[in-house]
Amino acid sequence: MRKHYLIEVAQNDQLVVFCPPSLLSDKEITRIAFGSRSIEVDFIPHPEQNDRISISREIQKAIQFPSFNTPLHVFFDNQSLIIGPLVGIFTAGFTSLAMEPIGARTLFFSKLLSVNKMVGALPFVFEEQHIDWAQGTIEGYFFHNNVWKTIEVPFPNVIYDRLPNRRSESNPKLIKVRERLQKEYLIPWYNPGFFNKLDIHEKLVQDASVGNFLPETLPFTSFSSIEKMLSDHGHVFIKPKNGSLGLGVHQIIYDKHNDDYFCRYQDESGVNRLRKFSSLERLMSIVFANQSLERMLVQQGINLLRCESRPIDFRIHTNKDDLGNWHVSAIAAKIAGPGSVTTHKRSGGDIKTIEEIFSNKECTLYTERLSNAALLLSNSLDRNVEGIIGEIGFDLGIDRNGDVWLFEANSKPGRTIFTHPELKDFDLLTRKLSIAFAIFLTEQSLLHPEEIFK
Structure with a gap:
């Protein structure tokens, strides 16, 4: 268990730091640092301060330390004692509203920042316009005592990427910000991009440790490739390579007895549709008339476990901890809405705990299989995907034989499952x-x- 230290601000202007003697043993420390700011000070061991560090108002001002009474960690580099970490959460979409500075996502960020005292870190939210490059500072948005406050702080120790969508991620101005902070200031940046479904599949399929979780997945090239997959599997899914929230997903089913083709999808008005066609060509020409098939991939259909005759898949969250190890941090079952092609809540899906839908024996078995698969997949993506990954949301399925399948991996997983009490x-x-x-x-x-900047 890593130790946290409370950082106190003493009412004096001396350049002196009082700290536990254990922090100074066998170390020659001459500076204290916070984020990108540091100052030369004198360190004096204080035997009565086992869990706190005292800095003066002068030091606080010099390192731009916001005194929120938050216990923090201590790191050492050369002759510096570093308090932190100061965590910048990079996003876009700020508003001018004091109560909702980040619009509809304000509640999520307020909850995210509220873990600061439990974790021993000082997180804040910012976007490109809040950076003062000349001064090396950021006007950070902090959530303290249930109130949003803006405080000028140094550049952070690390940056957590929470850009809201692919459009903002591809904004040249925001790309430049990320590159500059990473390359010029050597700030680690984690969860840097949304996953492309086909790219992820192609990376994972080369890893023998996870190959058995991957359904056959191909870029759309021709009707004949769909016909072959329908012949092999009975049904397929056509989905956007860069889609999210289940948008644009179509299920095509072939009835070999009557030689009919069915397409299940959600139309532009949000209605779940099931339509029958006499040929695949006719189906594609009508249903996909206004869509670019080059942006689509075709994925093998899986005969999933069902609850009340509706297909089930599972959302598994994995996170790295403060030691850099992967953990399964959440598991939930998602049951498809009536007539829906996906299990998303916006399409009428239901969220359940595994305990609600399986017996004790099945629950233990499936939890173990889903967890093992998610950890193997997390480690594989960690090895094979560029950038620093700290969290992943997996959509996994279990077929009627009990085998686990990967449908999607999300680098910025949604949090709809957490609406379940x-x-x-x-x-x-x-x-x-x-x-x-x-x-x-x-x-x-x-x-x-x-290792970080390789």
């Missing part, structure tokens, strides 16, 4: 771990920068 503890755990990973990254950037 029995999943509140998992909601908290995922938030704690997503910030705690910054502790590990801060330490690694000091001890092994070649």
Whole structure:
């Protein structure tokens, strides 16, 4: 268990730091640092301060330390004692509203920042316009005592990417910000991009440790490739390579007895549709008339376990902790809505705990299989995907033989499952771990920068 230290601000202007004697043993420390700011000070051991560090108002001002009474971690680099980590959460979409500075996502960020005292970190939210490059500071949005406050702080120790969508992620201005902070300031940046479904499949399929979880998945090239997959599997899914929230997903089913083709999808008005066609060509020409098939992939259909005759899949969250190890942090079952092609709540799906739909024996078996698969997949993506990954949301299925299948991996997983009252503890755990990973990254950037910035 890593130790936290309360950082107190003493009412004097001396450049002196009082701290536990254990922090100074066998170390020659001459500076204190917070984020990108540091100052030369004198360190004096204080035998009565086992769990706190006292800095003066002058030091507080010099390192731009916001005194929120938050216990923090201590790191050492050369002759510096570093308090933190200061965690910048990078996003877009700020508003001018004091109560809702990040619009509809304000509640999520307020809950995310509220884990600071449990984790021992100081997180804040910011976007491109809040950076003062000349001064090396950021106007950070902090959530303290249930109120949003803006405070100017140094550049952070690490940055957690929470850009809301692919459009903002591909904005040249925001790309430049990320590159500059990473390359010029050597700040570790985690969860840097949305996954492309086909790219992820192609990386995973080369890893023998996870190949058995992957359904056959191909880019759309021709009707004949769909015909072959229908012949092999009976039904397929056509989905956007860069889709999310189940948007644009179509299920095509072939009835070999009557030589008919069925397409299940959600139309533009949000209505679940099931239509019959005499040929695949006619189906494609009508249903996909206004869509670019080059942006689509075709995926093998799986005969999933069912609840009340409706297909079930599972959302599994994995997170890295403050030691850099993967954990399964949440598991939920998602039951497809009546007539829906996906299990998403917006399409009428239901969220359940595994305990609600399986017997004790099945629950133990399926939890173990889903957890093992998610951890193997997390480690594989960690090895094969560029950038620093700290969390993943997997959509996994279990077929009628009990085998696990991967449908999607999400680098910025949604949090709809946490609306279920029995999943509140998992909601908290995922938030704690997503910030705690910054502790590990801060330490690694000091001890092994070649691993972080390779």
